[in-house]
Amino acid sequence: MSPKRSVKLSPPPKTAAGPRSIQSVAYSLWEETHIGRGIKTLFKLNQPKGVDCPSCAWPDPDPEEVSKLAEYCENGAKAVAWETGYKRIAPPFFAQYSIRELVEKTDHWLEKQGRLTEPMVLEENASHYRPISWEAAFSLIAEKLNGLNHPDQALFYTSGRTSNEAAFLYQCFVRQFGTNNLPDCSNMCHEASGKALSETLGIGKASVTLADIPETDLLLVLGQNPGTNAPRMLTSLEKLKRNGGKIIMVNPLPETGLIQFRNPQKPWEWVGKPTVIHDLHLQVKLNGDLALLKALLKMLLEAYAAGKAHTLDRTFIRQQTSGFEALLWHLQEVDLQQLIEASGVPEEKIREAADLLASSKKIIIAWAMGITQHRNAENTIREIVNILLVKGSIGKKGAGTLPVRGHSNVQGDRTMGIWEKMPDAFLDRLGTAFSFDPPRHHGLGAVGAVEAMLSGQARVFFGMGGNFALAAPDTAKVFQGLQQCELTVQVSTKLNRSHLIHGKTALILPCLGRTEKDISPAGPQWVSTEDTAGRVRMSQGDLEPASTQLKSEVAIVCGLARAVLGKDNPTDWEGMSVDYDRIRDKVEEVIPGFERYNQRARIPGGFYLPNGAREGIFHTDDQKAKLTVNPLPTDSAAKTPFTLMTIRSHDQFNTTVYGYDDRYRGIANSREVVMMHPEDMAEYGCKTGDRVKLSSVFEGEERILEGFQVVPYAITRGCLAVYFPEGNVLVALGNRSGESQCPASKYVEVHLKRMNP
Numbered sequence: 114m115s116p117k118r119s120v121k122l123s124p125p126p127k128t129a130a131g132p133r134s135i136q137s138v139a140y141s142l143w144e145e146t147h148i149g150r151g152i153k154t155l156f157k158l159n160q161p162k163g164v165d166c167p168s169c170a171w172p173d174p175d176p177e178e179v180s181k182l183a184e185y186c187e188n189g190a191k192a193v194a195w196e197t198g199y200k201r202i203a204p205p206f207f208a209q210y211s212i213r214e215l216v217e218k219t220d221h222w223l224e225k226q227g228r229l230t231e232p233m234v235l236e237e238n239a240s241h242y243r244p245i246s247w248e249a250a251f252s253l254i255a256e257k258l259n260g261l262n263h264p265d266q267a268l269f270y271t272s273g274r275t276s277n278e279a280a281f282l283y284q285c286f287v288r289q290f291g292t293n294n295l296p297d298c299s300n301m302c303h304e305a306s307g308k309a310l311s312e313t314l315g316i317g318k319a320s321v322t323l324a325d326i327p328e329t330d331l332l333l334v335l336g337q338n339p340g341t342n343a344p345r346m347l348t349s350l351e352k353l354k355r356n357g358g359k360i361i362m363v364n365p366l367p368e369t370g371l372i373q374f375r376n377p378q379k380p381w382e383w384v385g386k387p388t389v390i391h392d393l394h395l396q397v398k399l400n401g402d403l404a405l406l407k408a409l410l411k412m413l414l415e416a417y418a419a420g421k422a423h424t425l426d427r428t429f430i431r432q433q434t435s436g437f438e439a440l441l442w443h444l445q446e447v448d449l450q451q452l453i454e455a456s457g458v459p460e461e462k463i464r465e466a467a468d469l470l471a472s473s474k475k476i477i478i479a480w481a482m483g484i485t486q487h488r489n490a491e492n493t494i495r496e497i498v499n500i501l502l503v504k505g506s507i508g509k510k511g512a513g514t515l516p517v518r519g520h521s522n523v524q525g526d527r528t529m530g531i532w533e534k535m536p537d538a539f540l541d542r543l544g545t546a547f548s549f550d551p552p553r554h555h556g557l558g559a560v561g562a563v564e565a566m567l568s569g570q571a572r573v574f575f576g577m578g579g580n581f582a583l584a585a586p587d588t589a590k591v592f593q594g595l596q597q598c599e600l601t602v603q604v605s606t607k608l609n610r611s612h613l614i615h616g617k618t619a620l621i622l623p624c625l626g627r628t629e630k631d632i633s634p635a636g637p638q639w640v641s642t643e644d645t646a647g648r649v650r651m652s653q654g655d656l657e658p659a660s661t662q663l664k665s666e667v668a669i670v671c672g673l674a675r676a677v678l679g680k681d682n683p684t685d686w687e688g689m690s691v692d693y694d695r696i697r698d699k700v701e702e703v704i705p706g707f708e709r710y711n712q713r714a715r716i717p718g719g720f721y722l723p724n725g726a727r728e729g730i731f732h733t734d735d736q737k738a739k740l741t742v743n744p745l746p747t748d749s750a751a752k753t754p755f756t757l758m759t760i761r762s763h764d765q766f767n768t769t770v771y772g773y774d775d776r777y778r779g780i781a782n783s784r785e786v787v788m789m790h791p792e793d794m795a796e797y798g799c800k801t802g803d804r805v806k807l808s809s810v811f812e813g814e815e816r817i818l819e820g821f822q823v824v825p826y827a828i829t830r831g832c833l834a835v836y837f838p839e840g841n842v843l844v845a846l847g848n849r850s851g852e853s854q855c856p857a858s859k860y861v862e863v864h865l866k867r868m869n870p
C-alpha cells in the first residue's frame with residue numbers, strides 16, 4: 114500500500130509552531146485548493162458565526178476573546194485545505210481505474226485524487242464502480258437491510274465528524290430499524306475515559322473549560338501530543354506559563370510541542386526567546402503511568418504523615434468523596450521501589466513531581482491516547498481521578514479533568530446517542546418522542562463489529578464517515594471481515610481504503626463537507642457540534658459544494674430512513690431533512706441539557722451542557738466522588754524485549770496521510786519507520802536506516818510488519834514507536850481493554866529482528 118521510500122533525518126526542532134507553521138499552512142493551501150476558497154474558510158474557522166474546524170475537538174475561546182483574524186492552527190488549516198481542494202473524482206475516474214488498480218495505490222494517493230462527486234455502486238463481481246442515482250442507492254440498501262434475518266446483522270459505524278443533527282437522526286433511524294449496533298471511532302479512542310470518569314465522577318467528559326487552564330497551578334499532560342494533535346492547546350499552555358503555572362509532561366517521547374512554543378499568530382514573538390512549556394519531563398515506559406501515579410500518591414501520603422498538612426485536602430476528602438480508607442490501606446501495602454521500577458522513571462524525578470503536586474492547590478490533568486489505548490486504561494484513569502480528589506482539585510476554578518477528545522464532534526455524537534450501550538432513560542425518551550419501542554439489548558462496538566463480520570453474524574456494514582478498514586485494529590482481520598459482508602456502504606467526502614476493501618456489493622455515498630453551504634428547499638441550514646469542554650455551538654459552511662449532486666449527511670439519513678422504514682413510518686423524515694430546527698426540537702425533547710436548543714445555539718459562542726463535576730456535584734450511586742483501588746497491570750514487565758506504540762505524525766489526520774514528513778520529530782520522506790533508543794539499537798546491532806522485521810504473537814497467532822527503517826530516537830528504552838495506521842497490522846483484535854474493549858494500540862508486545870541487507 115505504501116511505496117518503498119527512504120527516510121531522511123534531522124534533529125527534531127526544539128520549538129513548536131512559529132513561522133514554520135505559517136509556511137506549512139500556505140503550502141497546503143497552495144497545493145490543494147484555490148487559494149481564495151481555502152483562505153475564505155480559514156477566516157471563518159471557529160469564529161462565532163463561522164465553521165467549526167473539522168480537525169480536532171479543542172474548545173474555542175469565548176466570543177469576546179476569539180482572535181478576529183485567525184482562530185485556527187496549522188493542522189486545522191491542513192484539514193480545511195484537504196476538504197476545500199479543487200480536485201474532483203467523477204465517474205470517468207472510476208471508469209478508468211479498476212478496483213484492482215486502485216488497491217495498489219497508496220492511501221496518500223487515494224485521498225489526493227479529490228472530492229467524491231456522485232453516488233457510485235460496485236455490483237457483485239464487477240471490476241469498476243459505476244454511477245447510481247441516489248434513489249436507486251437508497252432502494253438497494255433498503256432491499257439488503259430488509260432482507261436480513263435480524264436487524265442485528267447490520268452494523269452502523271460513525272466517525273466523529275458527523276454533526277449533532279445528523280448523528281441524532283442516524284441513531285434514531287438505526288434504532289427504529291431495530292438494532293443498537295452503533296460502533297463508533299470513540300470505541301477506539303476515549304471509550305475508557307468515558308467509562309472510568311462516569312463511574313468515579315458521574316460524568317464521562319472533561320470537567321474544565323478553556324478558561325480554567327491559565328488559572329491552574331499545575332497541569333499534567335499525560336500521553337498526549339498537543340503540538341501536533343491539538344495545536345490550539347499550546348496557546349492555553351503559553352498563557353498558563355505566563356501566569357506562573359507549572360507543566361509536567363508524562364510521555365515516553367520528548368514531544369516538541371510540550372518543550373517550547375512560539376505563537377504563530379503573534380509575529381512579534383517569532384524572534385527572541387520562545388516560551389518554555391514543560392517544567393518536568395517524566396519519561397515513562399509504555400503503560401508505566403499507573404505505577405507512576407500510584408508512586409506519586411504514596412509520596413503525597415507519606416509527606417502528609419510526616420506533618421505536611423497542605424499535601425492533602427482532608428476537608429474535601431471527608432465531605433465529597435468515598436473510598437479513602439480502602440485507598441489508604443492499599444497505598445500502605447504497595448512497595449514504592451516496585452512502583453518506581455514499573456514506571457520507568459528515576460526516583461528523583463518522581464519526587465520532584467510529588468513536591469509540585471504537594472505544593473499546588475489547583476491541578477488539571479490532561480490526557481489522550483497514550484493513556485486510553487491500553488489494556489488497563491480505566492485503572493490508570495481512575496488513578497488520575499484519585500490524585501485530583503485527594504488534592505481537592507475538582508469542582509473549582511483552575512482544577513479538574515481534561516480528557517482531550519479527538520475528532521471535532523466525537524463528543525457530540527455520543528451525547529446524541531451514538532453508542533451501542535445507551536442507558537434505558539435515553540431509550541425511553543427516544544421511544545416516546547418518536548412513538549416506537551427501541552431495542553434494549555446492547556449492540557456491538559468497533560471490535561465486536563469486526564468479530565461479528567468475521568463470524569458471519571454481521572452481513573451489512575454502513576459507515577457514516579471515517580475509514581474503518583484502516584482505523585480498526587488487526588488490519589488483515591478487518592479486511593477479511595469487510596470482504597465477507599453482503600453489502601458495505603460508505604458515506605464519505607474522499608476516496609479511501611474502506612471503498613476498496615468491500616463487501617459483495619459496495620456503495621459510495623458522497624456528502625457535503627462542513628465548510629460547504631447546506632441549502633435545503635426551505636433555505637440555508639446549519640448544524641451544531643460539541644467540543645471537549647462540552648460547549649455546543651453552531652457551524653455553517655459558506656463555500657459552494659464540491660458537486661451539485663452531494664447530499665448533506667442529514668439528507669442521506671432521511672432518504673435512507675424513508676426507503677428502509679417505508680412510507681407508513683410516522684417520523685417526519687421529510688420535514689426534518691429540509692428544516693434542521695425541527696431536528697433540534699426533537700433533540701430538546703429527548704436529551705437533558707438541550708432546553709431552548711434552537712435559540713441558544715444561535716447565540717455567538719453557543720452554550721455549555723450541564724456538568725455536575727464542574728460544580729462539585731457528583732452524580733454517582735452514592736452522590737460522592739469515588740476514590741478507588743486500582744491493581745497494577747500484570748504485564749508491566751513485558752514478556753517480549755520490546756513494547757510498541759502506534760502514534761500520529763505531524764502530517765496526517767488519523768488515516769488521512771497529508772504527507773510523508775513528521776516535522777516535529779525530524780523524520781522526513783517516509784512513514785515506514787521504527788523509532789528506537791540508540792542503546793537498544795546498539796544492543797540489537799542496528800544502524801540508522803536498517804530495515805527490520807517486527808513480530809507480535811497474541812493468543813498464539815503471529816502478526817508481522819517488515820521492511821520498516823530504524824530511526825534513533827530519544828524514546829524510553831525497551832519501547833518502540835511506529836505510525837498509525839501502518840502499525841495496525843500488529844494490533845491483535847484481542848489486545849484490548851477488558852472493561853471498555855478499547856484496542857491497546859499503544860501496547861503491542863513485539864520482537865524485533867534486523868533483516869538481511
Ligand SMILES: Nc1nc2c(c(=O)[nH]1)N[C@H]1C(S)=C(S)[C@@H](COP(=O)(O)OP(=O)(O)OC[C@H]3O[C@@H](n4cnc5c(=O)[nH]c(N)nc54)[C@H](O)[C@@H]3O)O[C@H]1N2
Nearest residue numbers: 188336337338342363399400481482483519520761766767
Ligand atoms: N493533526 C491531527 N490532529 C488530530 C488527529 C490527527 O491524526 N492529526 N487525530 C485526532 C484524534 S481522533 C485524536 S484521538 C487525537 C489524538 O491525539 P494524541 O493522543 O496526542 O495522539 P497520538 O499520536 O496517538 O499520541 C499519543 C501520545 O501519547 C504518547 N504515549 C504513547 N503511549 C504512552 C504511554 O503508555 N504513556 C504515556 N504517558 N504516553 C504515551 C505518545 O508518545 C504520544 O505523544 O488527536 C486528534 N487531532
Ligand SMILES: Nc1nc2c(c(=O)[nH]1)N[C@H]1C(S)=C(S)[C@@H](COP(=O)(O)OP(=O)(O)OC[C@H]3O[C@@H](n4cnc5c(=O)[nH]c(N)nc54)[C@H](O)[C@@H]3O)O[C@H]1N2
Nearest residue numbers: 272298302578579580584605606607609759767768837858
Ligand atoms: N493503531 C491505531 N489505531 C487507531 C488509533 C491509534 O492511535 N492507533 N486511533 C484510533 C482513533 S483515536 C480514532 S478516532 C480512529 C479514527 O477512525 P475514523 O474516524 O474511522 O478514521 P478517519 O481517518 O478519521 O476517517 C477519514 C475519512 O473520513 C471521511 N470524512 C472526512 N470528513 C468527512 C465528513 O465531513 N463526513 C463524512 N461522512 N466523511 C468524512 C473521509 O472520506 C476520510 O477518508 O482510529 C483509531 N485507530
Ligand SMILES: [Mo]
Nearest residue numbers: 298302519520
Ligand atoms: Mo480519536
